[in-house]
Every structure is written in C-alpha cells, then in structure tokens.
Amino acid sequence: MAYIVDLRSDTVTKPTEAMKHAMVNSALGDDVYEEDPTVNALETKVAALLGKQAALFVPSGTMSNLIALMVHCQKRGQEAFVGHMSHIYKYEVATAAHVAGVHLSVLQNKPDGTFDLEYLKSHIQGTDIHEPISALVTVENTHNVCGGKVLPLKFLDDLGAICKKHNLPLHMDGARLFNAAVQSKEPAARIVRDCDSVSVCFSKGLSAPVGSCLVGSCHFIEQARRIRKMLGGGMRQVGVLAAAAIVALDEVVPLLSLDHKRAQRLAMVVNGLFLKSFSVDVEGVHTNILFISISENSPFNAEKVVQRLEQVSLSETQGDCKTPDDEGIIVKCLALDERRLRLVLHREINDEALWLAIMKITYVFREMDAMGKC
Ligand SMILES: Cc1ncc(COP(=O)(O)O)c(C=O)c1O
Structure with missing residues (x-):
C-alpha cells in the first residue's frame, strides 16, 4: 500500500496515547447537572488560560460560534459583523440565519485576516427605524481561509477600543487560537483581552477527538449553557472527551x-x-x-x-x-x-x-x- x-x-489528527489513557481513567459524572469533575476541570483550566471568568465545553466549533451569536444577539434580526472569508460566514451552513435569526453583515477581509476598521465604524447602525441593530463583531484568529494568519495585536487592540466605545460585544472564533499564541509568543489571555467571548477548538491541531470551549463572563456562560441544552448539546458523562482536551492543552500545545x-x-x-x-x-x-x-x-x-x-x-x-x-x-x-x-x-x-x-x-x-x- x-x-x-x-x-x-x-482535523484529521487522532488522539495520542496519553489522551486515550486519560479518556479511560478520568472521573466522570452527569455534566448537564454540572457534576462531571473532568469537564469542570477543563472549563476552569480554559477560562484561566484565556483570562476569563468561565467556560463551557461544547461538541464543536460550529455550535460554539452559534451559541455566541445567540447569546450576544438576543433580539431577532440583530446584526453581527463577520469577515467575508470567515468560517462563521462561509462554512457554518448559515446557522446565523437558519437557527439564530441573526443578520450577518459582511466586512471585506484583507489577505492578513483583518478588515477595515474605518469601514466598520461607519457601518455601525441601529438608530434609524429602517436599520437592523448592530449587536456583535466577530474575528477569526488564526484565520483559516486567509492561510493560518495571526491577527496583529494592534488590530485587535484598535478593534477592542471601537467595540467598547460603541458598546458592541466582540467574539473571537479562536478555533486555532493556540497556534496564534505560539507563533506570536503572546499569552492567549493577552490576545483575547478585549473579547467578550472566545471559541477554542481541541479537535484541530491539538489532536483531541472532539470538542470546543466557549469562554466568557459568568453571566455569558450561564446563558450559553441554556442555549447549548436547547441545541441538543447538553452531554452527560462527557468527561471522557474533556479528558482528552486537558491532555491536548498540556501535551500538544507545546x-x-x-x-x-x-x-x-x-x-x-x-x-x-x-x-x-x-x-x-x-x-x-x-x-x-x-x-x-x-x-x-x-x-x-x-x-x-x-x-x-x-x-x-x-x-x-x-x-x-x-x-x-x-x-x-x-x-x-x-x-x-x-x-x-x-x-x-x-x-x-x-x-x-x-x-x-x-x-x-x-x-x-x-x-x-x-x-x-x-
Ligand atoms: C476557523 C474555524 N472555526 C470553526 C470551525 C468549526 O469547527 P467544527 O468543525 O468543530 O464545527 C472550524 C473548522 O475547521 C474552523 O476552521
């Protein structure tokens, strides 16, 4: 052959031997009751790594991004800004429209994965009765379809300041955030400092078989937990998967x-x-x-x-x-x-x-x- x-x-990577060992040997409980010690340990670890209050283990990056859209844009027809090459816009089967009732407004991605901040500023809307209400800005880091680009910190800082000024939450699709952290030699928490929510994946380069974490404030995660349940993502003895994710962070990130x-x-x-x-x-x-x-x-x-x-x-x-x-x-x-x-x-x-x-x-x-x- x-x-x-x-x-x-x-995403084709299979679990390591250490992951398989952890999957077989970790303590388990019912995670819908928040009683799985391994899931709880993973969520605590990821929240701390990203400098946020709380995290939620979810089955996939797609569900993680969808939950973020649904928590941030609670009124139907609210607007979320996305890059035209972003995974949320191109590859998530139009969940924003289909499930969340969110209006996606597209920002032209530059080859480095960023977009024009002046354009964004001039398109924030909602005061006129004819307009959708801007409710969220999203970024992707590293940027997959722009070729694994690490977003410049200056861009993220400037974007963070604009979002704060306009009272707009900022979500990062950080499916490969740890690649960005390793390449830029910046702590993940620094990169996501101005983000209100972040999604990270364990099943891409980190080699775990399944799973992502959505990260944010305690209040955000409380709402996210309800939406995860509604979407059918409430899992029971799922420490069996969280165990692999914990090993992924310790063993594969380096x-x-x-x-x-x-x-x-x-x-x-x-x-x-x-x-x-x-x-x-x-x-x-x-x-x-x-x-x-x-x-x-x-x-x-x-x-x-x-x-x-x-x-x-x-x-x-x-x-x-x-x-x-x-x-x-x-x-x-x-x-x-x-x-x-x-x-x-x-x-x-x-x-x-x-x-x-x-x-x-x-x-x-x-x-x-x-x-x-x-
Ligand atoms: C940047 C980015 N975001 C989100 C996802 C979705 O992740 P999942 O396949 O776990 O739904 C992917 C998948 O490759 C991705 O590359």
Missing part, C-alpha cells in the same frame, strides 16, 4: 511550533523548485497552514493537482519517489479554489512524513510544470 501523507486539515516550522520548510522547498506554475508566499505562512498558488496560464487547475498527488504512477515507484517499501507516496490536500491548494501541517506529520511529502510534491510539480511548458 502506498504511504499516505494527509495534509487536508489538522508541539505546535514544530507544525509551524514544518509548514515553513515545505513552503521554502516549493519556492526553491523555481517552477513557473507553483509558488508560495513564504512570509505569509504564519502557522500550520500554507497555500500553494498555481499560475494563471497553467493548463491545469487546483483540483487536477489534488487528483495527481493522490495517484501513484509506475515511473514513480521505479524512480526517485519511492517509499521504503517501494509502494509510492500519496499526498492528500485540498483545492481551496481554482488556483490555490491548501496544505495543513499537524502532529501526525513528523519529519519522515514531511520528507516523503516533499519528495512526492517535488516529483508531481516538476512533471506538471513541464506539461505547462509544452
């Missing part, structure tokens, strides 16, 4: 910098091939996500490259793209759009797996680049 290097997402270094290395290798068809903005690789651009005049699109990386040709197994058992290498990644590939580094991609991915990518990119020259 070919050796598979799966770079589609950090390893995230390795994913970032490997993403850098891969980006530099691709650029170092000096091919016409493929390039990476190496400086734009902040964390574990990298985008490979395909030039406009290449005769293939991103989907074709994804398909080719998943095939093993006869010449590969006989030539210089062999695994130790001669069965070839498959690299899995995603076509983000027509001209961009997304590759995500994570705990299961060690130096050996990265080396195999580099061999395969080099082979396929050279082959496809030669096609482009015909």
Whole structure:
C-alpha cells in the first residue's frame, strides 16, 4: 500500500496515547447537572488560560460560534459583523440565519485576516427605524481561509477600543487560537483581552477527538449553557472527551511550533523548485497552514493537482519517489479554489512524513510544470 501523507486539515489528527489513557481513567459524572469533575476541570483550566471568568465545553466549533451569536444577539434580526472569508460566514451552513435569526453583515477581509476598521465604524447602525441593530463583531484568529494568519495585536487592540466605545460585544472564533499564541509568543489571555467571548477548538491541531470551549463572563456562560441544552448539546458523562482536551492543552500545545516550522520548510522547498506554475508566499505562512498558488496560464487547475498527488504512477515507484517499501507516496490536500491548494501541517506529520511529502510534491510539480511548458 502506498504511504499516505494527509495534509487536508489538522482535523484529521487522532488522539495520542496519553489522551486515550486519560479518556479511560478520568472521573466522570452527569455534566448537564454540572457534576462531571473532568469537564469542570477543563472549563476552569480554559477560562484561566484565556483570562476569563468561565467556560463551557461544547461538541464543536460550529455550535460554539452559534451559541455566541445567540447569546450576544438576543433580539431577532440583530446584526453581527463577520469577515467575508470567515468560517462563521462561509462554512457554518448559515446557522446565523437558519437557527439564530441573526443578520450577518459582511466586512471585506484583507489577505492578513483583518478588515477595515474605518469601514466598520461607519457601518455601525441601529438608530434609524429602517436599520437592523448592530449587536456583535466577530474575528477569526488564526484565520483559516486567509492561510493560518495571526491577527496583529494592534488590530485587535484598535478593534477592542471601537467595540467598547460603541458598546458592541466582540467574539473571537479562536478555533486555532493556540497556534496564534505560539507563533506570536503572546499569552492567549493577552490576545483575547478585549473579547467578550472566545471559541477554542481541541479537535484541530491539538489532536483531541472532539470538542470546543466557549469562554466568557459568568453571566455569558450561564446563558450559553441554556442555549447549548436547547441545541441538543447538553452531554452527560462527557468527561471522557474533556479528558482528552486537558491532555491536548498540556501535551500538544507545546508541539505546535514544530507544525509551524514544518509548514515553513515545505513552503521554502516549493519556492526553491523555481517552477513557473507553483509558488508560495513564504512570509505569509504564519502557522500550520500554507497555500500553494498555481499560475494563471497553467493548463491545469487546483483540483487536477489534488487528483495527481493522490495517484501513484509506475515511473514513480521505479524512480526517485519511492517509499521504503517501494509502494509510492500519496499526498492528500485540498483545492481551496481554482488556483490555490491548501496544505495543513499537524502532529501526525513528523519529519519522515514531511520528507516523503516533499519528495512526492517535488516529483508531481516538476512533471506538471513541464506539461505547462509544452
Ligand atoms: C476557523 C474555524 N472555526 C470553526 C470551525 C468549526 O469547527 P467544527 O468543525 O468543530 O464545527 C472550524 C473548522 O475547521 C474552523 O476552521
């Protein structure tokens, strides 16, 4: 069988041995009664890490963001500002409209994941009878679809000041907040200082099997707990999952910098091939996500490259793209759009797996680049 290097997402990571051990051995109780000691320990730990009063363990990042929208925008038709490339806007199945009755107003994301603060200021509304009432601003950090970008602290501080001035709560989708903290060497609590609520995920690069935490004030979490129950997210002996999340924070967060270094290395290798068809903005690789651009005049699109990386040709197994058992290498990644590939580094991609991915990518990119020259 070919050796598979799966770079589609950090969500593909499986629990570590220490997580499995903790899952089997942790104390459990009924979390709807707030009696699961392991969930309580996780919530206390995450709230403290983020410098907030309380936290709530929820099944997913999508539910966490939805609950935040529902707590902050309690009247139907209130407005939440979101980036046009944000996960909340693009990939959460329109929960804001479908479930929360929230009107999403879109801010144009810049390539670094930020948006124009002057534009935001001039679009806060609600005094005129015709307008929806602005009730929330959201940011994403790191920014997934902008390529794992860490939002600049200055932007967050300026945004925080605007939100305070206009009495608007600020929510951060921090699915990969710990990647941002590790890369910027800022404590997570400093990054989210001005946020009224934050969602963090344990099931992305942190490798836990399931779960996110929504974090905020005691009053916010009290309301969030009721909404979680309403959405069917009240779980019982869920310490079995919280146990893995606790280990993730202790064991995997310190390893995230390795994913970032490997993403850098891969980006530099691709650029170092000096091919016409493929390039990476190496400086734009902040964390574990990298985008490979395909030039406009290449005769293939991103989907074709994804398909080719998943095939093993006869010449590969006989030539210089062999695994130790001669069965070839498959690299899995995603076509983000027509001209961009997304590759995500994570705990299961060690130096050996990265080396195999580099061999395969080099082979396929050279082959496809030669096609482009015909
Ligand atoms: C930035 C961001 N927010 C939220 C989510 C949603 O998380 P989940 O898949 O746990 O619902 C994701 C998922 O990849 C994400 O990348």
